[in-house]
Amino acid sequence: MTSISTSTTPRLSGLSLRYLVLLGLIVIASVGFGLANENFYSLTNFGILLRSIAVLFLVSMGMTFVMLTGGIDLSVGSNVAFSGGVGVITLTTTGSAPLGFAAAVLAGMAIGAINGVFIGRLRLSAFMVSLATYALARGLALVIYDANSINVSNAAFLWLGGVSWGSMPVVIPFVVVVFVGLSVLLYNTPFGRNVYAAGANFNTSFVLGRRPERTLVWIYVLSGALAGLSAIVTVGRVSSGQPWSGLYLEFDAITAVILGGTSLFGGRGRLLGTILGVLLYGIIINGLVLTGTNPYLQSLIKGMILLGVVLLDTWTQRGKTS
């Protein structure tokens, strides 16, 4: 135990430096887009911004757990569409919002469980397995919706994603609650320590009896559950369930998590970094949309951001070790 705590001390200072840089970039990005678009600074737009990236917050927190174990979950975007479909169908058939919520989260967890068993128990590569569930979940979503969107009018079901208290969308306190809950899980429980251990060294963790294979299964189930929650928020935001919702969300989440300082190789990173990463990335994406940027240029910029961040990380880390 002592060896772990001593080794994290210098890393933490590196991370806090990164958080300061991220904060600075967030300020610069908001000033930049504020100059480019006069509506950027209004309280209403800030509410809209936070609501539009609420889903990215939720999914990215799940992705942080996954990437701390050295894995990846390419299925979350499709899973948002699939679990949303299950939730909406359950709602329309039973008329009960709580049942709809439960069904969405359970559906998300089911896809997560497939990932978890194949990745954790069978030890197959995470991107390969989650690429299969990426296709499967999107396909199931298309089947459930029969490729059409379904309008939802149940006020209780739409509350989480659609209602605002003044300029503050209800979903923001919800994201904060989830953040606090997941922070306790990650930093104050044996499970959280197992997550870091599995990511730092799977085999050592196995020999120490930490059961990393079991931890991995639960990590992907958690990521699926957060996709289910995101689905509820997504449906609430647009008052309808859509088979193509969450498209490329996994890419945004991966970029935000890496931006927030979580290592691609597992074992290093914190949830706070992910929050800052999502804020910065969300402001940039939101700004690109507000300024009417060509969607293909947006793709190009997104690709360059991910590549740039990964290159910068490698460069600074090589600098430190040599």
Add this chain to the structure above:
Amino acid sequence: MQNIARTLQERNIVVVTLLCCIVFYVLSPRFLSVDNMSAISRQIVPIGLIMLGQFFVIVSGNIDLSLGMASVLFAVVLGVFFGLTGGVGIGLLAVIVASLAMGFVNGALVAKLRLPAFIVTLSTLFVAQGLSGLIISRGQQIFLMGGFFQWAGSEKLLGIYLSVWFLIALGGLAYVVYNHTRIGAAIIAIGNSEDNAKLAGINVDRVKIGVFMFSGLCSGFAGIMLSTRMGFVQPGLDGNGLLLDAIAAIIIGGTLIQGGRGTIGGALWGVAFIGIINNALNLLNVEDVWHQVFKGLVILAALGVNWLLWQSRQSEAH
């Protein structure tokens, strides 16, 4: 368990494919008609080309997620050059140079900077998607008529489309390189253990970059074949669908996704299998929405079989 694994060895994809053919024939006699068979053969060419590139990447222990979207980009590149100059030769040259360059960038980032391949190629996937829509104005289509496109798209030799002959030729070349040259042996060695390959004196970085350049080139070829088959290009084609089909074919063909083992023949049969399934789902009027579910399940099942193969290899090793 190991017996199951052995009976599911890569060669048996042939049996499974032929069984599927019989079942589909019974369900819809039109399935085995010459017209339908030749339609399938033409459909699978882009998948097959991407598969050949991806095959070497996977055997060397990596993955290239950018190949599908890259082939869409290169189809658009060809169309834009054709639209601007009216010449085909310069367009083909541009595609070949650009695809090799893209493969080089992927390979150099993976080999020299030791970045995980899936992150590098995920970002180049988005770069390719963005570029495909930027070099052509939005919603625009370029029609590719006449001369070369007519010839490459619909001409037949001995009753088989020229594009299919191209796939067979490149597949044959890949087979020889993979099985009978030191390059092939080096790729397998790297997939098994990079450290051992290095100790054996293999220039790991150079081989890896070469593998990614070849896969880039294959996506360029796939883009060319895509454009000649359709007769027009536009951004927003389903490149990721091609990528999924190619990866599914490779896994179904018995290639170990952990790297180090696989056969070109098995992977080519995997491509035929995917083509037959895609075609049969259409012939049997299965609704479009089910296609992707089916594909996801096929990949998951193949991954399960792959795991059994891997387990049996692990126990052979001990």
